[in-house]
Amino acid sequence: MTFVNNHDGTCMVGGTNTGSNQYNGVGTFFALEAGWYSMEATTVDGDYSDTTVGVTDNTKYACEYGRYNSRSWLPANTYNAVVRRGLSSDGGEVTIRPVLVKLADGPNPESGELLVNGGFESGDLTGWxxxxxxxxxxxxxxxxxxxxxxxxxxxxxxxxxxxxxxxxxxxxxxxxxxxxxxxxxxxxxxxxxxxxxxxxxxxxxxxxxxxxxxxxxxxxxxxxxxxxxxxxxxxxxxxxxxxxxxxxxxxxxxx
Ligand SMILES: [Ca+2]
Known part of the structure; x- marks a missing residue:
């Protein structure tokens, strides 16, 4: 895996405004070439849970850490990193640092599977x-x-x-x-x-x-x-x- 972007900003999550659907853009838009990417996230203080960090091209979100599709094919475009949803585990402020990792230009380097729950092993219709x-x-x-x-x-x-x-x-x-x-x-x-x-x-x-x-x-x-x-x-x-x-x-x- 190639480390390509430790974003120059941080996402602030927490305080009295925790809970749901925060859209905290950070930094500026950055250009990515097409490829498979994985979103990861680290925290430098505090703890967090139920948090989704992703990238957006201002029309849709993709490559979201904390969701099933943390591994995404991203077309060449400019993107920004955002926290879609954040919960601070201890009620305080948390700084989340999104990290986007480029995996490959070609086929999905992991399983290659594009469907979610194609074997229905979740025991329900998750994904469908x-x-x-x-x-x-x-x-x-x-x-x-x-x-x-x-x-x-x-x-x-x-x-x-x-x-x-x-x-x-x-x-x-x-x-x-x-x-x-x-x-x-x-x-x-x-x-x-x-x-x-x-x-x-x-x-x-x-x-x-x-x-x-x-x-x-x-x-x-x-x-x-x-x-x-x-x-x-x-x-x-x-x-x-x-x-x-x-x-x-x-x-x-x-x-
Ligand atoms: Ca099955």
Whole structure:
């Protein structure tokens, strides 16, 4: 890892104004080249918790320490460092010093996984938003002995009422490089279908996968996704009936 910016300012968090949604910009905007970055944070006095430190280009936040997406692909741009939310553990003032570390120009040097909770191992729909249907569940072996996720302890079982359902996740993706989606599904019979659509937003989704699976058996689907122009991609999983889904993975294709 290359240390590229120990920001020249500090974020003051604390005092009587602790609690929620502070937006304390520090320093001046600085230029970054495109790449994968990790946000870390240190404190020089006091202690803090439940604190989110990130960078912003004045339109959106990214690479936020204290959240799941502390590792982000940042396009070339100018950024500022901010504290989005800060809680001082002892009620006093805390100085937080954000540190942005550049990881790599190319593929995510860590897991490479772009999705959050693609294996549903949080035990719930964390990272996903159900946008159609109802009564869907993330179920695990603890719920019933016969439940067998493809891997881990949990899986998605969609459309409990036998209705169509959809699940969305908005993903930060590297631009200009192809991606690969893989997922496992089990459809109970040969009729039930699963589709995946992707696009820059909900108005511009393109269907990239449609499968009826392999009945009761777990079935792997794999599809290559052309390079995206936008650095945010909406991924939607659609089922027309009760389908089991697990190990959804989106990665950058290694060129
Ligand atoms: Ca799983």
């Amino acid at each position: 938003t159900q946008t159609a249907g109802n009564d869907s569940n993330v179920v695990g072996a603890a719920d019933a002995d016969w439940i067998a996720p493809h891997s881990g302890d949990w899986m998605l079982r969609s459309s409990q009422g036998g209705r169509a359902a959809s699940f969305d996740q908005t993903v930060k993706v590297p631009t200009g490089v192809p991606l690969r989606l893989t997922l496992w599904s089990a459809h109970y019979n040969s009729e039930r279908t699963l589709a995946v659509e992707v696009g820059p937003d909900v108005q511009h989704l393109t269907r990239i996968l449609f499968t009826s699976g392999d009945g009761l058996n777990w079935h792997e689907s794999m599809v290559d996704i052309p390079a995206q122009e936008a650095d945010v991609m909406l991924l939607r999983i659609i089922t027309d009936n009760v389908v089991r889904v697990d190990d959804v993975s989106l990665t950058q294709t290694i060129l």
